[in-house]
Amino acid sequence: FRDKGETYKAELIADLPEDETITIYRQGEWLDLCRGPHLPSTGKIGTAFKLMKVAGAYWRGDSSKAQLQRIYGTAWASKADLEAYLHRLEEAEKRDHRRLGREMDLFHFQEEAQGEAFWHEKGWILYRTLQDYMRRRQQGAGYREINTPQLMDRKFWQASGHWDKYRENMFITKIDEEDKVLALKPMNCPCHVQVFNHGQRSYRDLPIRFAEFGSCHRYEPSGALHGLMRVRAFTQDDAHIFCREDQITDEVKAFCELLKSVYADLGFNEVMVKFSDRPEMRVGSDEVWDKAEAALREAAEASGLEVEYNPGDGAFYGPKLDFVLKDAIGREWQTGTIQADFNLPERLDASYIGADDKKHRPVMLHRAILGSFERFLGILIENHAGRFPHWLAPVQVVVATITSDADDYARQAAETLEQAGLRVETDLRNEKINYKIREHSLAKVPVIAVVGRKEAEEGKLALRFLGERSQEILPLAEAANKLAIEALPPDQRR
Numbered sequence: 001f002r003d004k005g006e007t008y009k010a011e012l013i014a015d016l017p018e019d020e021t022i023t024i025y026r027q028g029e030w031l032d033l034c035r036g037p038h039l040p041s042t043g044k045i046g047t048a049f050k051l052m053k054v055a056g057a058y059w060r061g062d063s064s065k066a067q068l069q070r071i072y073g074t075a076w077a078s079k080a081d082l083e084a085y086l087h088r089l090e091e092a093e094k095r096d097h098r099r100l101g102r103e104m105d106l107f108h109f110q111e112e113a114q115g116e117a118f119w120h121e122k123g124w125i126l127y128r129t130l131q132d133y134m135r136r137r138q139q140g141a142g143y144r145e146i147n148t149p150q151l152m153d154r155k156f157w158q159a160s161g162h163w164d165k166y167r168e169n170m171f172i173t174k175i176d177e178e179d180k181v182l183a184l185k186p187m188n189c190p191c192h193v194q195v196f197n198h199g200q201r202s203y204r205d206l207p208i209r210f211a212e213f214g215s216c217h218r219y220e221p222s223g224a225l226h227g228l229m230r231v232r233a234f235t236q237d238d239a240h241i242f243c244r245e246d247q248i249t250d251e252v253k254a255f256c257e258l259l260k261s262v263y264a265d266l267g268f269n270e271v272m273v274k275f276s277d278r279p280e281m282r283v284g285s286d287e288v289w290d291k292a293e294a295a296l297r298e299a300a301e302a303s304g305l306e307v308e309y310n311p312g313d314g315a316f317y318g319p320k321l322d323f324v325l326k327d328a329i330g331r332e333w334q335t336g337t338i339q340a341d342f343n344l345p346e347r348l349d350a351s352y353i354g355a356d357d358k359k360h361r362p363v364m365l366h367r368a369i370l371g372s373f374e375r376f377l378g379i380l381i382e383n384h385a386g387r388f389p390h391w392l393a394p395v396q397v398v399v400a401t402i403t404s405d406a407d408d409y410a411r412q413a414a415e416t417l418e419q420a421g422l423r424v425e426t427d428l429r430n431e432k433i434n435y436k437i438r439e440h441s442l443a444k445v446p447v448i449a450v451v452g453r454k455e456a457e458e459g460k461l462a463l464r465f466l467g468e469r470s471q472e473i474l475p476l477a478e479a480a481n482k483l484a485i486e487a488l489p490p491d492q493r494r
Contacts, residue, residue: 001033008059009033048082049075061221091329097381098227104386104443106394107228115225115232117374122394125423127373129392130380131213133489134237134262134370140491141258143211143239148191150215154181160190161347169218188214189341189366192240193348196362201352206362207243207251213373214238228378235373241365242350245291248363252299252321252338259336259369260303263325265490267383270326272306274334276313283317284342292340292363293319317343327383335376338367386444387466391489393423398445399461400427400436402452409456413449413476420484441466447483 002010012033013022025036032038039045052072059065076082093099101107106123109116119127135145157163157170163183171184185191192210201208215235224230241251256273263271275297278289296319300307305323314320323336341364344350351359370376380388390396399414401407407428417424427436433450440448450462450471461479464471474482485493 045075046077048077048079049073050082050086058221058223061223063222088329088331092331092382095329095382095385096227097229097378100381100386101227104394106381109227114222115220115230117228117231117233125394126388126392127377129489130370130377131237131373133265133491135213136489136491137258137262138211138237138239141209141254143209145211145213146192146195147212148185148188148195148214150184151182152185152191154183156190157183159347160193160344162186162190166218169220171217171219184217185214186216186218188212188216188236188238189240189344189364190348193344193350193364196242196350197348201242201362203244203352203354203360206352207241207247209239209241211237211239216372228374228381231372231374234375237368237370237373239367241367242345242352242362243365244360245288245295245363248292248295248340248365249299251365252296253302255338255365255367256299256303256305256321259323260305262369263323263336266380267389268325268327272308272324272326273300273303274308274310274313274322274324275300275319276310276315276322277319278314279312279316281316282314283346288342289319292342296321296338296340315339315341317341325379327379328385333379335371335379336367336369337371338365340364341366388444388446390446390483390487393444393446395425395443395445396423396487397447397449397483398425398427398436398440399449399451400433400440402433402450404428404430405453406451406456409459410451413451413461416476416480417449417483420480422480422483422487437464449479 001007001013016022022033023035025032025034025038027038027040050073052074055070055072056067057070058067074082074085076085101123104122105120106126107117107119110118117123138145151173154163154172157166162170166186170186173182173184174180175182191214192212195210196208213235215233217233220230220232225232241255243251260271263269277293282289297307300321318340320337320339322334324332324334326332342361345361345364350362350364352362354360380392388394397417399410399417401410410426410428414424414426427440429436433452437448437450444466446466448464448466450464452462454460455462455473459476460473461476462471462473463479463483
């Protein structure tokens with residue numbers, strides 16, 4: 001390839017391990033570094049195809065390397081399939097969380113902090129509302145919330161095995177005065193083992209469920225970053241369950257039920273599970289893997305979720321279940337996971353005293369429901385196209401005046417609504433009411449409470465709900481009570 005001037009392919013081959021299989025696809029006299037197959041000619045594409053765009057891309061996602069031109073196209077079996085696909089793309093563009101984030105004043109990104117979001121007031125309200133909801137759900141499910149350090153000595157990551165496997169994705173800093181190398185944590189699991197190891201544990205204490213809204217940092221090439229979906233700094237709804245082998249099935253079942261309930265509350269009712277069993281390269285005995293795989297498989301099937309099997313795709317330390325949800329326009333997103341780990345407790349010397357008064361290794365179940373708040377909020381924004389359920393909306397009610405004569409009453413009404421627990425803004429501008437309604441509807445505010453001279457005199461509000469043409473006129477106290485109930489998070493409404 002180098003002799004032919006195909007230096008990029010030569011570089012890829014040079015970086016492969018010596019024992020790696022290299023696949024070449026031949027087409028006539030042309031050889032390609034590709035598994036194949038290729039179409040014999042463009043005539044075989046048919047008529048249901050479309051060239052989409054041309055874009056620049058850095059070689060291997062590295063901004064210090066050459067910029068290449070990438071041509072995007074798509075081909076389908078029929079024109080109907082192509083049109084359906086283009087419609088989905090159009091719908092996805094309307095829902096793009098980056099555009100909605102700007103329009104709704106939720107967050108922004110800038111060059112000085114690549115891959116890290118600047119959360120604005122409304123976006124941070126959305127973030128905290130989701131986090132508060134998750135905290136309540138986890139506490140209700142028996143999780144104990146902890147918090148662990150961000151910056152730790154590399155010796156710790158060497159002991160856990162992450163230094164060898166994740167070093168290239170970790171942010172490292174050196175303290176010259178102390179001759180120490182520290183790393184920002186890319187995940188929380190080794191830290192949770194430290195908390196488990198602090199003090200002696202008994203078999204009677206298990207299961208122990210530690211949860212943390214853990215801030216993590218992982219290096220991603222600048223060319224791979226994508227809004228909230230691919231970032232360098234993120235917070236996980238992370239948790240680790242330390243249990244005995246005989247408790248795995250019940251713990252996984254309970255997790256599956258919690259996950260399904262959370263997804264349903266957030267508007268996702270189509271969920272499927274991908275079950276991945278032992279890979280060729282793994283730690284632990286076949287007997288232990290047999291138990292873990294049987295426990296995860298049984299729990300997944302008992303949950304009533306659709307299960308797809310991925311043979312050999314498990315983590316090196318244990319089998320796993322990955323949860324995939326489908327959004328409003330049919331896209332699939334892998335979000336939640338639960339993984340059985342027999343390796344890390346061994347490496348970090350985690351143990352409990354069993355009924356036989358001897359030390360035993362706990363099983364460690366790594367689990368997350370949202371994955372990361374940043375990415376899940378991106379999915380949530382696009383799923384709802386910014387029209388959040390009442391309880392999630394950063395601004396739940398805008399009190400808008402028809403005439404300045406109603407300004408004092410509008411302020412009083414806003415205060416009453418706030419006292420009922422609602423997030424409220426007032427719009428007292430000297431603008432026509434239709435203009436105000438249109439503006440706040442575009443901002444996707446769930447309720448606009450219109451007040452004029454008549455409403456002020458009668459102590460009422462004219463409520464206009466997003467997407468509805470009609471309005472409902474109610475006394476102020478009744479309106480506050482009705483809206484407060486509708487704005488309750490789903491777990492507090494049950």
